[in-house]
Amino acid sequence: MSAVPSGYSLRSSTRRLTDRIGDVALRVVTALAALAALVLLGAIVWKVIHLAWPAIQHYGLSFVTGKTWDPVKGVFGALPFIYGTAMSSLIALVIATPLSIAIALWLSELAPGGVRGVVGSLVEMLAAIPSVVLGLWGILVLGPFLADHLEPWLHDHLGFIPLFGPPSATGTGLFTAGLILTIMIVPIIASICRELFLQVPNELEEGALALGATRWEMVRGVIIPSTRTGIAAAIILGLGRALGEAIAVTQVIGGGTTISANVFGPIDTLASKIAASYQGAASGLEAASLLYLAAILMVIGLLTNLAAQVIVRVFDPLKGAH
Amino acid sequence: MSAVTPAVTLKASGGLRRRKIVNKIMEFIGWAAALAAVAVLFVVIVSVLLRAWPALSWNFLTKPPALFGQPGGGISSAIVGSAIIVAMATALALPVGVLIGIYLTEFAPRSVAQPVQLVLDVLNGLPTIITGIFVYGLLVIGNGQSAYAGAFALAIVMLPLVARAAQETLLLVPSALREASLALGVSRWRSVMGVILPTAVGGILTGAVLAVARAAGETAPLLFTSSIFQLGTVTTDVSKAMPNIPVLIFTYSEQPDQALHEQAWGAALVLMVFVLVSSLLAKALLARSRRKLGR
Numbered sequence: 270m271s272a273v274p275s276g277y278s279l280r281s282s283t284r285r286l287t288d289r290i291g292d293v294a295l296r297v298v299t300a301l302a303a304l305a306a307l308v309l310l311g312a313i314v315w316k317v318i319h320l321a322w323p324a325i326q327h328y329g330l331s332f333v334t335g336k337t338w339d340p341v342k343g344v345f346g347a348l349p350f351i352y353g354t355a356m357s358s359l360i361a362l363v364i365a366t367p368l369s370i371a372i373a374l375w376l377s378e379l380a381p382g383g384v385r386g387v388v389g390s391l392v393e394m395l396a397a398i399p400s401v402v403l404g405l406w407g408i409l410v411l412g413p414f415l416a417d418h419l420e421p422w423l424h425d426h427l428g429f430i431p432l433f434g435p436p437s438a439t440g441t442g443l444f445t446a447g448l449i450l451t452i453m454i455v456p457i458i459a460s461i462c463r464e465l466f467l468q469v470p471n472e473l474e475e476g477a478l479a480l481g482a483t484r485w486e487m488v489r490g491v492i493i494p495s496t497r498t499g500i501a502a503a504i505i506l507g508l509g510r511a512l513g514e515a516i517a518v519t520q521v522i523g524g525g526t527t528i529s530a531n532v533f534g535p536i537d538t539l540a541s542k543i544a545a546s547y548q549g550a551a552s553g554l555e556a557a558s559l560l561y562l563a564a565i566l567m568v569i570g571l572l573t574n575l576a577a578q579v580i581v582r583v584f585d586p587l588k589g590a591h
Numbered sequence: 592m593s594a595v596t597p598a599v600t601l602k603a604s605g606g607l608r609r610r611k612i613v614n615k616i617m618e619f620i621g622w623a624a625a626l627a628a629v630a631v632l633f634v635v636i637v638s639v640l641l642r643a644w645p646a647l648s649w650n651f652l653t654k655p656p657a658l659f660g661q662p663g664g665g666i667s668s669a670i671v672g673s674a675i676i677v678a679m680a681t682a683l684a685l686p687v688g689v690l691i692g693i694y695l696t697e698f699a700p701r702s703v704a705q706p707v708q709l710v711l712d713v714l715n716g717l718p719t720i721i722t723g724i725f726v727y728g729l730l731v732i733g734n735g736q737s738a739y740a741g742a743f744a745l746a747i748v749m750l751p752l753v754a755r756a757a758q759e760t761l762l763l764v765p766s767a768l769r770e771a772s773l774a775l776g777v778s779r780w781r782s783v784m785g786v787i788l789p790t791a792v793g794g795i796l797t798g799a800v801l802a803v804a805r806a807a808g809e810t811a812p813l814l815f816t817s818s819i820f821q822l823g824t825v826t827t828d829v830s831k832a833m834p835n836i837p838v839l840i841f842t843y844s845e846q847p848d849q850a851l852h853e854q855a856w857g858a859a860l861v862l863m864v865f866v867l868v869s870s871l872l873a874k875a876l877l878a879r880s881r882r883k884l885g886r
Contacts, residue, residue, distance in 0.1 A: 288778035295780040299694030302687050303707045306754070309747065310710050313717070313725045320728045371624035379621050388625055390874070395632045397870045399808025401837045402639065402859045405844045409852060410638045452631055459628070483614035506716065513718025516810040516837075520844055540720050540811075547814045563724045567717070574716035578709055 314567065321564035324557035332561055338526040338542075345558035347565055349526045353443065353536040354569075357518065358511040360447025360532065361454055366504055369455045373462035374488060389463070396456035404520030407449040412440025412521060420444065420533050434531030441523035444532040446541075449517050454507035461503035465496040498584040505577035513570050515540035539566040639860050646857030656822045656854070666858050668825045672738065672833035676817065677807050679742035679829070684749035685799055689788075691750075692757025692795070697783055708758075715751035720811035722747045727815035736832035741817030748809055749802040756798020760791040760880070793880025797873045804869035808862055810837035818842075836862050 318325075324332065328345070335346015376389055420436030427433045437445075469492050477487040493500070515538075523535025524545055537545065539562050546559055650665050657664025691711070695704050726744040730737070764787050772782035788795075813835055820832040822839070836858050843855035 288781065291780035292778055295693070295783060296698050299690045299698060302690035303694045303699065303703075305687060306691055306707060306714065306750065307710050309750075310714055310717075312729075313721065313747075316725050316728045317721060320724065368624050368627065371621050372628055375621035375625040379618060380625070388629060391629050391632055392625075394867060394870060395628060397804060397866050398632075398635060399810075399837065399862055399866060401808065401810045401840045401844075402863055403635065405840055405855055405859050406635050406638060408844055409642075410634075452635075455628060483610050485614040485617040486610065488617070509716045513716075513720065515718065515720040515814075516841060520841070540718055543720055543724070544811060544814055548819065560724065563721060567721045570716065570718045570721065571713060574713045577716070578712050582705075582709070 314571070317560070317564050317567050321557065321560040324554070324561035325564070327554070327557070328561070332558070333565065336528065338558075340555050343554060345555065345561075347539070347562055349528050350537050350539045350542045350562060351565070352528050353522070353542075354512055354538040354540070354566075356443055356532070356536075357446045357450055357522070357538055358508055360444065361450035361511045362504065362508060364447070364451045365455045365458060365507060368451075369458035369503075369507075370462055370500065372455070372459040373466055374492070376459070376463045377466035378484065378488065378492075389460075392456050392459055395452065396460070400453065400514060400517040401520075403449055403452060404517035407445060407517060407521040408441065411448065412445050414440070415445055415448070416440035424533075431530040432532050434529070434533060437523070437533045437535070439523075441521050442533045442535050443522060446518045446522040446538070447532070449521050450511040450514060453514060453517065454510050457510055458503045458507040461506065462496070462500055465499040465503070466492055469495055498580055502577045502580040505573060505580065509570060509573040509577065512538075512573060513540055513566065515544040519544040539563075539569075636863070639856060639863055642853070642856040643860035646853045647860065651854075651857055652861070655825055664854075666836065666839060666854065666861070668822060669834040669836045669839045669858065670861065671825050671827070672817075672820070673807060673835040673837070675827065675829065676738050676741045676745060676813070676833060676835055677803060679739060680745035680749055680806055681799065681803055683742065683746040684753050684802065688750050688753025688798075688802075689757045689795060691754040692761055693783060693788075695754075695758045696761040697779070697787070708755075711751040711754050714747070715755070718811070719748055719809055720814070723812040723815040726812065731816055736815075736817050736819055738817055738829040738831065738833040741813045741833065741835070742829075744812035744816050745806040745809060748812060749806050752802040752805060753795075753798050756801070757791070757795045760794025760798070761787065763794065764790045790883070791880075793876055793883060797877040797880065800869050800873040800876065804866045804873070807869075808837060808866055810841050813838050814841075 324345075328335070332345070333347050333351070335344070336348045337344045337346050338349055339345075372392060376385060376392075380388060416437055416439055420440075423433045424436050473491050473495070474487055477491045478484070482490060518538050519541040522537060522541050524537055524541075525535035526537065527534075528536070543559055543563055543566070546555075648665075652665055652670065653667050654665035655668040656666065691707070695707060699707065722744050726740050726747070730740040730743060734740075768786055768790060769782065772786045773779070777785070817832040817835060818838045820834045822834050826833060840855045840858050840862070843851040843858070846852075
């Protein structure tokens with residue numbers, strides 16, 4: 270009984286007190302930090318809508334369907350830029366989706382051990398290139414190449430499709446923007462898909478091979494079906510990135526306000542229009558309209574991201590594989 | 592011995608032959624796709640190197656830009672500005688991000704952690720130009736552009752990256768360590784500060800370095816917060832807009848002037864080297880911390 274030295278009680282010593290305060294303080298401080306993140310997102314949504322409010326009141330929803338953007342006449346509508354956003358993202362997704370799935374399959378199934386890690390790192394490095402550098406490359410290297418070679422070729426051979434109209438003179442336009450966006454989203458989709466494919470249980474893959482399936486039949490019959498929802502989420506995340514990219518697109522898309530079927534023509538996306546006009550808004554109404562574009566972009570961006578996150582969370586990305 | 596000799600050969604024919612051909616084609620597509628990705632990276636890096644080469648010199652890194660129309664000059668003011676803005680953004684985002692990570696792994700119940708994670712992921716996917724517009728409305732209207740507005744915008748971009756990296760690393764800390772510390776009678780906050788954080792510091796640093804690399808190349812948040820600046824002088828006044836590398840590349844690339852393009856390539860190379868070196872550093876840090884955590 271006398272083993273406990275006198276004066277050493279298990280309760281209410283000073284050390285205990287600092288610990289109690291410390292525990293509460295750490296819990297409160299970290300909770301406040303988490304709360305700050307929630308408040309931040311709320312504040313962003315509120316502030317951007319608030320900034321756009323004069324234009325929202327002035328135009329209402331007809332702004333979204335307005336086909337004209339003419340600062341001289343003071344008429345502003347968002348449709349050309351919504352079209353530009355949709356088309357540039359569509360071009361990027363059409364090219365990037367099969368390409369990134371193929372890269373991810375190669376990395377997870379085909380690559381020889383020695384180069385697998387290296388190529389994986391290189392693909393991730395592609396994602397690390399700053400968008401402004403990619404845009405610089407797009408406007409000075411890729412653009413001229415496209416204008417001189419690929420665009421005339423596509424126009425000559427597939428010109429009967431209205432999409433492939435007369436080539437651009439300098440290589441800036443919707444098509445170039447789509448290709449730059451492709452380069453930006455391929456590493457995103459590919460690295461997510463690679464993780465998914467690696468999670469597919471080996472027994473399933475080996476089972477398919479043991480039944481006599483070829484590698485491709487194993488991919489088509491086992492890997493793709495069991496990771497379908499995850500692939501969808503990866504594609505939507507890529508889409509979110511493509512929709513919102515402002516800088517690289519501004520550099521290569523040429524800047525225009527007329528909707529045309531020709532993908533080689535200049536246009537603007539929502540994001541690129543905002544970035545391109547950041548200093549030049551002449552009238553208050555034009556500035557407000559640009560902020561309205563920002564609000565539309567924000568809503569689209571939030572919905573896309575939310576969709577991807579919900580798919581990942583609600584549906585098990587590996588449904589059926591477990 | 593029957594009269595019918597079954598024609599069995601070991602050579603694939605018919606359906607099997609077709610299936611094997613399809614398989615070979617698909618394998619070829621996989622190789623081609625991987626090759627294409629690596630080739631694009633290679634082409635981008637080589638063209639930046641080739642075109643930046645003539646611009647590079649000691650003066651390019653240490654001299655401020657020349658006055659309009661004069662030859663020569665460097666980008667030192669933009670390098671200094673970028674460094675200051677990114678450093679301020681890191682000072683803001685890193686502590687908050689780590690605290691969020693601690694909250695998510697050590698304290699938050701599932702029902703709270705999930706919405707916070709969702710918000711972080713949505714924040715991460717938000718177009719960065721929207722972040723720029725937000726900070727423009729919050730800090731720039733009425734006060735004018737400033738380096739701290741730019742830093743705040745970059746901090747918003749970095750925050751979800753740092754917080755998720757911190758969370759993921761803290762989750763990797765073996766629960767045996769956590770339990771051992773608590774079993775010794777160490778209080779919660781002391782075991783977080785003294786045992787759990789030090790174990791996870793490598794992974795958190797990796798996330799921080801990646802976030803810095805990402806922020807250093809971000810242009811859109813700075814367009815509305817730190818883009819109208821005096822390019823010609825090196826400044827450390829954070830209450831005014833500061834020259835920075837991404838906006839410099841963006842502005843120069845939009846001009847038809849060959850000399851400015853050359854400067855833009857030079858600046859692009861400086862930025863790329865920084866970003867790629869940081870990514871490699873992050874990878875090395877990650878490998879080290881993984882070894883330390885025994886995975």
